[in-house]
Amino acid sequence: MTLKNKVGRALMRRTGNGCPSGRRVMEGHEMKNRHSRFVRATLLATAFIPAAVWAQDTQTPPAGPNATAEGPSSSADEADIIVTGTSVARAAFDTPLAVQALDEGTLARTQAAGNADILNTIPTIKADGGGGEVAANVFVRGLPSGGQYQFTPLMYDGIPVLSTFGLNSSAFDVYYRNDLGIERLEFVRGGVSNLFGPGSVAGLINFISKHGTEDFGGVAQIEVAERDRVRGDLAVSGPIGPNTFYSLSGYYRYDEGTLRTNLKTKGYQLRGNLRHEWSDGSGHVTLYGQWIDDQVQFFLPVPLNGTTRKRAPGNDGRRVNSVQNRFDSSLLGFNTPDGLFTSDINQGVKTRGGQIAIAFEKQFDGDWGINGRAKYSKYDHKFGLWSDGDGVINVPETLQSFVANRPALIGQTPSFTFVGGGTVPSGSLLFANRFTDRDRDADDFTAELNLTKKLTTGSVDHTFTLGGFYGNADAEDVNVTTTYLAEFNNRPRLVNLVVTNPTTGAQTVISRNGLLNAGAGYVNNRHQAERYAAYFADQMEGERVVFDIGGRVEHFSGDIRRERTATFVTDTTTPNLATALRDVIWGNGLFTTGKVSTTEWAVAAGFLYKATPELNFYINGSRGFFFPEIRSVTFNAAFQPQSFEAEIIKQVEFGAKYNNGPIELSGAFFYTKLDNRRQVLFVNDGAGGFTERVNLVSTRSYGLEFTANVELVRNLRFAGNITLQDAEYTAFDTTPAFIGKELERQPGLLYNAGLYYDDGALDASIFTNHTGDNFTAANNAIKLEAWNVVNLDAGYKFDLGGERKVRVGVNVFNLLNEDAVTEGSPRQDINQAAGGAYFVGRPVLPRRITARVTFNF
Template sequence: MKQFLALAAAGVSLAALMPAAALAQQADAPAPAEDEEPIAGQEIIVTGTSRSRAALDTPLAISQLDDTALARAGVTSQADILNTIPSIKADGGGGEVASNVFIRGLPSGGQFQFTPLMYDGITVLSSFGLNSSAYDVYARNDLGIDRLEFVRGGVSNLFGPGSVAGLINYISKDGGDELSGTAQLEVAERGRYRGDLALNGPLGGNFYFALSGFYRIDDGPIRTGLDTEGGQIRGNIEYRFDDGSGNIKLIGQYIDDQTTFYLPIPLDGPSRNRLRGNDGELVNSVQNQFDFASLGFNIPGGGRFTSEIADGVATRGGMIGLSFEKDFGDSGWGINGRFKYSDYSHKFGLWSDGDGVINVPETLTSFLANRNLGLPANAQFTFAGGGAVPANALLFANRFTDRDRPVDDFTAELNITKTLQTGSIDHAFTLGGFYGNATAGDFNVTTTYLAELNNRPRLVSLTITNPVGGAQTVISRGGLLNAGAGYVNNEHSAERFAGYIADQMKIGDRFNLDIGFRIEKLNGDIRRERTSTTVTDATTANLSTALRDVVWGNGGFLTGEVSTTEWALAAGALYKVSDNISLYANASRGFFFPELRSAAFRPLPAGTAANASASPGMQSFTAEIIKQAEAGIKISQPGLSLTLSGFYTSLDNRRQVLFVNDGQGGLTEQVNLVGTESYGAEATVDVRIIGDLSFAGNVTWQKAEYTAFDTRVLNIGNAVERQPEWLYNAGLYYDDGMFDLSVFTNYTGPNFTAATNAIELEGWNIANLDAGYTMDIGSNSLRLSLNVFNLFDTDAVTEGSPRQDANQVANGAFFVGRPVLPRRLTARATFTF
């Protein structure tokens, strides 16, 4: 498939570089009429509603980005786009995928835990928490995206997959009456090449199509020697009814892609700046394309495990879906629905940020002392490729985890709508249901290795000689420090049934009232393999216990079922003071189902064999209750859009899942039962300063703290970790149709690395620049542009080490954290026809 995608990319490049050929084919096409510029705030919102309404008429908070804004912001990952939206903090320091997405006031480890990611109203995955992979590993954005809608709070979030915290919905371009499209060639620093193509148009006989895709190769914003390569194809074929009463659309996607994910690295403790390695160069990454065969090891039952960590985050598979909508004449009745089946093979190569024991760089002497291995005089440190390790060198023991995570998902949504008039009230009723059935595997093997502290480090072997008797012990063999340090083999399945009813009312000319109710049931099946420690290498002499013994599955499984039912109620009201000013308020009582990976078994009966399969029953599994309220004002008129609101959120019974060190070199998923409360204010502004120059920005202020914390009561009253008090975006945008220039910045305020509030990270700004020149070629256009991500090469830390959680050292010589990605220049040639 990658070969096919590469050929497609070559075609994209040719299309971008040969506009004359495209011009000849389109010579007879009429020039597109210039649309009148929309009034800010009058954009039509379609996400999660039976009645499409302008943002000014909707009693909830709305954010919308068009395709121009998406192209300007989305140069690295989903995080770059979502960071521009008020109330969202998104960490993109990990690279293209697995963005950590935080919604104001809510505690999580990130990764879309409160916000479904949807394309065309179809959720990428119906249940989060079957494993810890983020939604964005299964799908990528491309030129086929028309806009992004983020809707939070209120009745709209009761529909479909549901989420009272908000819905992230990318809406694709549809086919038009004439063939049109965009071809783009992108070249960036450090070996990035990407080709994109998006086409849409008529097929004849009321059929229309839209097709988009990309292929790219990339050495990465940080060079590691690991590959980023692959692409995706998306598209739809639509049939539109003659009478304009609706459509039927077939939707498809195929992805075959791999990319590198970056974890926190050792930094200087006092300054939290990047360290210099043994070679004197700054350490930007501790990952490398090692000889992974040499890091393999024997496994129980025969055979050998060899890591595929070099594949990074690899996803292959796709989805097929069907959506439809139909209005039945003047009766007021209508029906709409969406169905989807997806199947992905997915591997997530996770490089950790320490060995799970010491977790910071060590001198040769301190490495030995920290593990009771004696004095340097009795140790032989050598590089795996040959040569002695210098006595003044720094070492960094680290881990990686091979995670194999196949997933399949079926979703169905069906809505019956009815509009009717009762006196002065214009009703829009929705009666609907949602079904989701997802199964995901989670097979993890953790390996610990020893290496030098360098960019793309070399592996280190270590042998210890006992001064009494001369016996030797191999501590690190070819860099392998702990064979099979951790093993997980889980399978989780979630089946969801939801029904909802809502009425979105227009009362007279000035008043809108929404009210809705949702009830949902979750059934979960859990299957987890048990483990044992087994001697797998009894023939190689002098091996340490960590190299000789392997933690591996023993064939016994714990199985169980959970089930819970919850309800949500939401209401919203809006009063139009004038045609340009609205006052609104909304409130909701909703829920989140706990992640199935957080469900715990009851203790096994005494005497149960270590490898026995058993079903001991499950501990308490109840929904997490969220209550929200928001009130504000919206002002919208030509040249100015302004919103100001205040909000309150409480979350009870939250099963917070953290992926943390177990203290023995392995990793475990720690579950805390917590409650939080937050309040704050939010504002947005979009104003035309003069002519073609405008300013846009938003700011969020919040106070979020823990009200409950079962595993550490001292955390009650502390600020929610990784949630800053202040977030803002601000930008100047100039576009006269020929020249365009955008300079915009995103600010993330100080925030704590863990719930103990022991370590606070400083706030930081990331500035970006996007500039272009557009030339007309007949009825077509060619834009040449330059984008600079992290314009001032800000060297800030986005997070500490989540795997260390509260055990991270506040004032040590070293600090483990993930810096923002460095400055990167990207050039584009975009041909629109």
């Protein structure tokens, strides 16, 4: 029985006093709320239907906010057209925004595993991919974050994967994957880009899909990599009727793992879209769909050598790359008030579900237009989180030190044995660790509708936009933490421990079947968020100037339900059990509930001056906001939620863009100020469990950013970018001594640089991503040294006639096998120490060679 079902069954049996409690009561509230939300959502969705079927003559089709470009081309010209966060499609060169666009060729070169590999190539973004394919920790320049996508909505075709972050801590990329059906990526920030859709001053990450054309075509790819990775991809598109086109893509992948853990990565995703274009050229309507059934490994920090911070040897003398293993979950099961709990940790990060969406654009006579989109998604999601220590000692221990470090065991005679038989050798190292079963089902509805009007006043062309956005997200956060004892090795064996009192001869079972602490932590939360936004913008273009201005008002409301906990005695029959095996922290059936809400406004402007045909100057500024993560809301002694105020961000950027064909350059200065940030950190509670610590902070940052794309000789170009920043805390409520400290995990220097050759048959590229020195925590006590990850990609194309081509290629991630540490132990946070025998950190994933055969037809 799954964790969710176990908890659900228990709550149906239990009722409490005071706050609403019991699953039936809880479900009653939810059904009522969901019904009202469904009614509102349906009314909004029906607003799209008549607009989607209107067809009138017009001159040109519109390009609505976050709209996609026509056709599946990835040419340089089309890739330069930016349609994210604007009402009209523009060339990147002519927009007063900071813009990065990556075509499908660049995406193929850079994506060794997941989104982190891609996002790391974008200036201002630091993305930690040491955890594997999913749950990338995305950091945007000068903004304090615990990771994931806290400041940057992840969108596909202008549609957010989830409308609200912070209902739990799962990253957006656990719900959605890239495949060969992606045409390009756009990342924009500044100007009015933060007003449309879900909105974000920090930037919008938008992957844009291919759409079908009059010609049938596609691409198939097989990928084989070291350590038993096989992946197959297919993307096809074409016509299915007059003015109606389809595009389908998907993958299946099996992977034993970059790091050997006995855990498997396997699964598939299917995506597609169906587009109908009005015969008069006045617009189109597109239906999107996605289905995913996938599970992946996730790697967390491990004990490293305390001096060199390189991988440390285990008991067998081999370097320890991971402390995970496919344990027999029945051995680590334990009794609860609801019956036997059995972990699903071996399933890794598992997602099953999908989304369906509709998007349309329609232009009318008189230069009026309407466009919009609506989406519903539902996912069953589990996140098996392997931790980086037991929350008490956190580093490997000898048998003797394991006893000496625990006061209750001092003076006892220990007996360490392996589960399955055999005595643990006296010189062995042990590592007590935890894992957390996290059930995080989520569903989400979003809708956006825009009315546009084009007109000309004098020599200035205006595009006015009046629009609205609605989002309704609901997510579970059910966590059970288990502590176990194992040897310090790759794919370790579990260890039993029994101690004997030398005076009385009484025995106590400390670890049974490797289980050290049954139910070390328990969380049963449900958070729901509803967002209403209205915005306006005027995007003006003259012969030499571009000027954008607009504003947004948004109301946010949230419902919170959190079960309280108690300690239960669940095993009174097994003799000699330690308290940690006999007692379990579990839900008591009483719920703390609350509602929060707030309303905020944003205003943004951008100006661009065309000095010459090759040189533009721009400036943009904004006053925006982020809503606090609902999981950060605290309650007072009377179980009332504390204040819920928006986090205000102000920023300005000015720079220049130069483009004369073979040379493209840009440079900019930026300044960012964030106030009232509720920083949420998932940290140890000091007793072997976890807590979500909330710090109220303010920050400021400023810096420089440069990009270059230069054709050196025919078929060979250099491309790169660099970000220099200074970011520090200006307020820190829990620890004022941190004011003036640098932001953790935010380097002062980031750069990418590469050489790219392509003569139509042979292509080769070598590029590096540099991450500068950065601190592990806000106290700036531990610095991580800078590192470079060098990647190589090369291939040769065989022309089979017509549109048919085969490319045989090789990709090498981390060519020089860099072993740098990307993060310390976030769960230890400011309590992590340096200078000991071990340092807990997460290294860069090791070198991996991948061979690919790609067939275009």
